[in-house]
Every structure is written in C-alpha cells, then in structure tokens.
Amino acid sequence: MTIHASAPPRVRPSRSTRSQGQWAVDGREPLNANEEFKAADNGLNVRERIEQIYSRTGFDSIPTDDLHGRFRWWGLYTQRRPGIDGGRTAQLEPHELEDSYFMLRVRTDGAALTPEALRVLGDISTEFARGSADISDRQNIQYHWIRIEDVPEIWRRLESVGLETTTACGDTPRGFLGSPVAGVAADEIIDPTPVIAEIKRRFIGDPELTNLPRKFKTAITGHPSLDVVHEINDVSLVGVVHPELGPGYDLWVGGALSTTPRLAERLGVFVSEDRAAEVWHGVVRIFRDYGYRRLRNKARLKFLLAEWGTERFREVLETEYLGYALPDGPAPATPTTPGDHVGVHLQKDGRYYVGAAPTVGRVGGDTLVGLADLVERVGAESVRLTAFQKLVVLGVPADRVDELVAGLEPLGLTARPSLFRRSTMACTGIEFCKLAIVETKATAAAAIAELERRLVDVEPLLESPITLNVNGCPNSCARIQTADIGLKGQILTTDDGRQVPGFQVHLGGGLASSDRDEEAGLGRTVRGLKVTAEELPDYVERVVRRYAADRGAGEAFAAWAHRADEEDLT
Template sequence: MTLSDTETRRTPARSAARPPRPGGKPNGQWKVDGTEPLNGNEEWKQQGGGLEVRQRIESTYAAGGFASIDPTDLHGRFRWWGLYTQRKPGIDGGRTATLEPHELEDEFFMLRVRIDGGQLTTEQLRVIAGISQEFGRDTADLTDRQNIQLHWIRVEDVPEIWRRLEGVGLQTTEACGDVPRVILGSPVAGIAADELIDPTPAIDEITRRFIGDESLANLPRKFKTAITGHPSQDVVHEINDVAFVAVEHPELGVGYDLWVGGALSTTPRLAERLGAFVAPHEVADVWHGVTQIFRDYGYRRLRNKARLKFLLAEWGAEKFRQVLEDEYLGHPLPDGPAAPKPLGQGDHVGVHPQKDGRFYVGVTPIVGRISGPTLAKLADVIEAHGSSRLRTTPHQKLVILDIEEHRVESLVAALDELGLSARPSLIRRGTIACTGIEFCKLAIVETKAYATAAVLDLEERLAGFDLPHPIALHVNGCPNSCARIQTADIGLKGQLVTIDGEQVPGYQVHLGGGLASADREEPGLGRTVRGLKVAADGIADYVERVVTRFLAERDASAGETFAQWAHRADEEALQ
C-alpha cells in the first residue's frame, strides 16, 4: 500500500525514558514509563519495525531462500506481512510446549490474505485461487476474521504472490503482528434490505489512512476492529479491541455505539460500551484515537498482559472515554443509546433479500476448509449467475451477492455441488474450527479433520431431532481460542487428556457461551465442568449425548436455548 508521507507515515514523538512508577515495576506504558524497551520483542521492534522487512524479503530472502532469513525477521517482522512459519509435519502435540520455535517450524509459511470487511470480487477470488494452486498445494482456509489463509508458501515465491494480490487490490500488509489487524465488517454491508447504515465508507477510510502507517505499526500487541451497520450485529463486536455497532440516536440520527476492550485467549474479557455516540464521519478519527491510546498507554512489559482489555480493566470505561476525548479527539463525544437486541442470525446463511430487489445467498463450507480449485470453480459459478461480488464472514462462511430471483435456486444447487450449502444442517452451520496441529506451531490437537468427521457423523445421528437453533460447536487446537471456544454453545479447547488411564489428544469442554443474538439477551462466557474432557475422536459421541439431554430437558414453551439450559443444568447432565 502506498501512502503519502504527509498523510499518515508519521512516527510519534517518543518521550524520554522516565523513572519507574512508585512502588512497582514499570508496565512499559510509553506515556507513563517512557519508551525504554523492557523485553526482547520491544527491543527488536524499536531497532527495526516490521514494515521494513518487505524490502529484505524481496531483495534478499526470496533469492537466498529460507536459510538466508535473519532469525529476528523470521520469527518477528515477517508477521507484519502476513507470514508465519508453519508446523513441521510429524511433531505430536505433547511436544508443542517443549520444543523451541525453530524446532517446531517447517521451511514453509502460512500466508494470510487481508480482506477488510470481507469484500471480494470474482477477479480477486480467482487470483487467490491461482496462488493456492500454483504456490500453496491447493490449500485455502476461511478464517473467523474474514481472511483467507494459504499454506505451503515458500519465501522464494512471496514477491510474485504480492505482485498478483496487489494487482487486484488485495494485500497482506499487517495481516499479523503487533498492528491493527483486518477490520471485521458486516458481510452484507451496503446491500441488506434491513441495514441501518453501510459501514463500508468507514472501513475504507481507516484502511486508506492507517494501514501501513508507521506511527501505528508498533503496538503493544495485536489490535482487532469490528464495524457493523446491520441489526443482527454480525461482527462479534464484544470480543474486539474496538467496535462500532449501528444505533439510531433519537436526536442525531443513525451512527455507532462505541465498544472497547474485548478479547478472548486464555484470559477472556468481553468489551464494554463507553456510552458514546459516534457519527459516521467521525468513525475513523475515533478509531485512530482508541488505537493511539493502546499504543501510548498499553502494557508492553509482559506479552501476556499486552492487550487493550487489561488497560480497560485498570482504567474502567469512564476514564477510558475521558482520555479519548481529552487527549486524542480534543472534544467530547455525545452520549448515545445502547444498540437494541440483535435481530436474526448474524452468519447470513440462506437466501435473503437485498435492498435493490435482488438476493444474497450465504453458504457454509465445513469448518472453513476449502481449496484453491474450489475457489476457482466458485468464481465461475458466481459469474454464470450474473454476479461478480461475494463476502467472507466472521463465522467461516461465504455470502454471494447480487443474484436475481429467478437464478437463486440454480445458484443454490451449483454451490451445493461445490460443498457449499445454503441450507445446511444446524450442526454444520454452527461448527467452526481453527487451523489446528496440521499447520499451527501452537496447537496441541488436530481440529479441522476431527471437526469435519464429527459434523458428518452428527448429521446422521441428529437427523431425526428438531433442533430449535444452530448449535455452535467451536473446536480449538490449543488454549488461545482462535475459534472462540468461550463464546460457543459447546467450545472444545485442545489439550492432552487422560481417558481410561491413557493420555490422548482431546479437549476440555466449555458450555453455554455466546455473544448477543436474537436468542440471547446478554453475551456471556461458557462454563467449564470440572473433569469434563472429551477425546479428539469422541466429539460426535459427546455432542450427541449432551444435545439429546438438552432436547429432553429444555423448557420449549419459554424458548430455552442450549446456552440457557447449559448454565442451569446439573453437572451430571453435562457429562
């Protein structure tokens, strides 16, 4: 991405190192403690930022191959361009925590294609498909952050991959690293008949002004954003660092309710409303203010305390808003109402009307796993039905836009032949999975294969049951919750478990989590049941058992959901 020097590539003035705060160690907050680095990550980020490594990739590493890569670039700065080394095949999960990164990694990369707002054209889809087939052994995964990830990428091929992506307006800039990550946006932005406001202009302004901006390229850790104008609140805003949720102010019209400080991982915390109303034209500036607060006040001494949620926990929402208004915006924001309870399902699966009389069709692959050849065929199918636009979603789904009514059923049938179902079973619809041990160096357990097998098995086992809603089954290969296990009906956290005296790959079970939805008044985290573990090959057995118990005991007259039942049920019922 090219930005003018006068527009955004301004490095913030750094204060001189200050003495530690009284009575304790400094937290590495630049505006409190000064900018002296307090750990190795902060040292190399100040010695040379992540954005600068692109030149070395193109001029040195692509020519010299994997062995030529500087270790700090490899394990640090490469992330700023969407590149992580992938896991070496054959290393079991029991060794994940005992081996050094260089012992776990293969000489191939995962490459994350950044898709802000999930907005794609069929031309862009074909380019990604071609890269997958030519350079990535046909791999392609839809993530729950609207990206597409490829695997088996060689550093020698990265410059050519960038050339192809950027030739159609795509990028990998800041797809990973201590930077503003991809901006989640409503997958039906600008087209849904029931949309309150189109967030696309705000998303575009943020990406144009700030992605690739050196002044924001050294944050304490990753920084996640979500913006939606749809009444289903379809961007999991409660678990993002900053989020803007459409709301109608009684005097100021339609704008956004501002949320900050959400994140999951091993210390989950839901975001909080600041009570502030953000007018559409102010979204980018408010986003910039929140991001700068994280840069200047975020904790940098300990990596496991370096997310915005920890700063919010110390400050509280009132102080956070005051600092935002006084130090970064220079004016107060008006108070605003909370967004109402969400309407409808936020995954957009199925056939739905657009505001222009055409239709959009949301489809479900199994656990986000797809392939380069399938993406190429998908582009053909979409164009054959008169469209050139599609969207990725925060739920590992795809949404096809702009379909004339008389072509809907033909499209649904053609997509089904590709394994993309517009009318999936409720278990397939609700299941997502992270990358897992197949490629991820942090993973302990495989996810995609086990989750896929469980979905196919459960579709047969539960075929005769009348499920009241999709059952959110989220499968994660480690404790870091990339698959959002704490906010699922059934969340499975990968670990080694002991079953009948034998240690095997398996999962700890979280039950009854969920974000705000049409079926749920308030978001909440799942409960854990002491000693409840499931073997990796026993997912279907457990889900069948607990869902059957739910259906037998739920208060159907009150519309009781799985999450509600799971929180009131006795532990015996959840085994």
C-alpha cells in the first residue's frame, strides 16, 4: 500500500502578536467555550453533584458541561457506544458517539498496592465494570462499563485503601509516574516516594491548580534505568548525584507527544529533595499563569517552552515563583538496563522484586484478586504498576521467588515473556474510546501470538526487545513516536477500493537517554509506509528479519532503522 505519509510535525514557537489567553499577560477573561465552563465552576465541585444528585437521578439528568467537562476532574469519561465503526469517528458529534457508561481512571502515582488494595481494585472490576480493568502506560487502572449510580460506592471503596480518582483527567495535574522500584532497588540513586507523597498531600485537589490550560503530566524517578519516560512529561524530576550536594534531582520540562511531539528539555538545575515539591509547584504555576489558553491545540506546556526556551523558563521559575536561584546540576547518565523491570531482581534488603507482563495491559477483576492471593501466599509485600503496562511484585522472599513466578502464569501474567509480549503496548482503541479509529488491544494481542510463533528462530538472536506500540488514533496515548515500531491507527483504502482498519508506521523512536537528539528520539516515517491491521504480523516479521540480518554488532533496532534504506523498512 503506497499512501504517502510525512514526518510528524514538531512544535514550533508561536510568533503571533494576538492574545494567547495567558493569565499573567492577557488577564483571565475566557477566550473560548472550554475556558468559559472552567471559569463558571471549579471542576472539583462536581463530585458533590455526582454523589447527591446524578447517582440518584441517572445518566439522562446530567447537564453537558458536567458530563463532557467537569466529570473529567474526577476521572470519568463517557465511553464509546458499541457498533460505531472507525470511519464515522470524525463524522459524528461526541454525544452521538458516547454510551451511557463511563471509563473511570484510578491514579496510583507510583504507590505500592497492598493485597487489600488489589482486592478492592479486583472487586470493583467484577461488581461494577463487567470484569474490565486495564493497566495504562501512566500507571493508572482504567475501568469500563461504569454506571453513574455506582460511582459513589466505587469512590468509597477506593478511598478505603488510599486510592483516588481526583484530577485523574481534565485540565489538571494528572496522575504521576513514579519509579516502580522506589525504595527497594539495590542500585537506586534516591527514593522518590517522599517527594511524590509531599506533592500529593500539598497540591492534589488544590482548587488553585485545577484550572490549567490543559492537562499536566508529571514523572519522578530515582532509578538509573530512567523508568518513567521523563522525556515526554510536562515536568520530570530525575535522580542524579551532584558532586558537592549529593543525591537529588535533575529538572526536565515541556515534553509531550500527540500530533505535535516534542521531547522535554533539561533546565540544567539541581533540585534537592527538600525543595522538590516547591519546584514542582513553581513549574505547574508557570503553566497555569503563562500557558496558552486561546487555542486548545496549542495549550500544552511544550508550546510555551518552544517560545521561551530553557534559559527564560529557568529565569522565570527562579525569580517569579521560587524567589531563589537553583544550583547548576549534572544530567542523568544514559541507562544500561531496561526500565520495565520485567524479570527477577535482587532488592537492597536481600529479598526480590519480580516484574511481570500481562498482554497489552489487560488484567481484569479475577486477575487482580488472584494476584492479591498470590502475593499473600508467598509472603511478598505489594505490587506497583509501570509506565509500560506491566506490574512489579515487591518484597518477595528469596525462597519463594520460584513459587511466585510459577503462580503468575495461570493469572495471565509472566515474568519470562517473549520479546514481543514484553515490549508491545496498546491504547484503549475503538472498543471504548470515542477518539479511536481502529481496534488496538485485540489486534496487538493477535500480533503478539503470531510473532511468537513466526519469530521463534530470530528471538534468541536479539539482545533486547523491539518495542511495538499500537495506537488507535493520532493522539499517541501509546507513545507511537518513541517506539521501535509505532503504529498510528487510521482507515486505509485497499487497491480494490475497500476501506479497512490500518496503521501509519513510525520507526526507530526511543527514549531514556540524557542527550538523545529529538529527531532520533521521535523516530522517522517512510513515505507511503502504511499497513492494514490484517497485514500487521507480516510487516513486523519482515522488518525484524531484515534487522536481524543487517544489523551491526550490538546495534539497536532504532539505530538500524535510522540508517537503513527505505526499501529495507517497507
């Protein structure tokens, strides 16, 4: 199939003299409908209406500004109505696409989930979500088929084990990515758990931070594997050791993907643990006060950073928001180990943590409850979710590791996955998402099964997994531009005129480097390179075999994809 494709657009600085809706420059008068509904009523206030009114009067009683707007401040989106094909996604209005059920997003913020918490999550899935539960690539649990009548009880159960949906969506500080091995890894630089806890305690749910220009994403890690994809978050704190000041954090700002991807940039400052929360607070307030609100598709922090540059951003942070200068600091070292933590690893206390892979993040109520039982049975401590749709069991006694590893398999989890099961991610897709054009989860799962069968001779020759990220639309929730093989869903026209689900192909993306060139980090596209969903296993097999045959000694797939001739990538 030879439909022309171009490279993904990059964020360019705005040179417009027109008002951008920056509060600190233009005042707070709303410039569009989205800003108007946010100004009319803080999104946090809708919780009381959900509990006292809508859960009793039902879906049809919910006014549109709450249903399509403020509900997001509590992690609720209406899900896609079944039976609407991808070709109609852009043709219908949101209310025509939606069902009377919700997706509910539960933020974990890198927290360790006890067996009790896992059971609560599992029971919610079974009782209220038709057995659904997905681990997202932002360490959230996402349910589907949620009725508004059940939301207050779900909140009560979540909060009984320290979990919440507060600002899990909306123009807010959304769920944090935290290192899944915080506090236990033998090679950890600094434990980010206290910083995450302080930021949450002081600022999550603060009405002063719940009217941002758009969503605001945070990542914090102290592990040298750089396991929180810090380059694509609005703000990230990355563990480093200052030669004079000791362990602390390197500050990155302005990363995001979607249709105009941009990697974050270092400000070059060192942030000590005791200042980390207030530095985070300073960055989010810069976004609140100076972010562009006039056009929603230009409202992420990356656009402000593209306009200002890192030198001005640092100056404004230090002079207007902190009141002191931050010391210069070192960059993190390039990681030498994977950040997904799959497999068996020794902890600093002599016990082990074990990373396990579900298939493209799908778990479900039975799996979560079964995992809780297994964790208790072997005497482990807890479970954390990862930024790669995986999970990590923490605190496993040395003499029970084999029992745990064996016990994961019947649950649909594995600590010894194939390369493609380990490295494939998929967004929600057309099954539930109103923005999606194609199916993703089942397509990716079927591709994994085929590739495991077809590439059994090649897999032992590969030193590292080849990441395969499957996305149902251009918005890149599954991080397609940063994968070895990234697939952006769209409807394709075959040679005989049929319209079928398919993907535009991105190749050679990659993250987790302190000095990665942006073009390399975001991969490349090849003119005309698109594949149908049906052709997907054939294409991946073909390009992986070419890589295996043509690569140099120790050459990663991303490096090969950037130097390979276009005909070798088709």
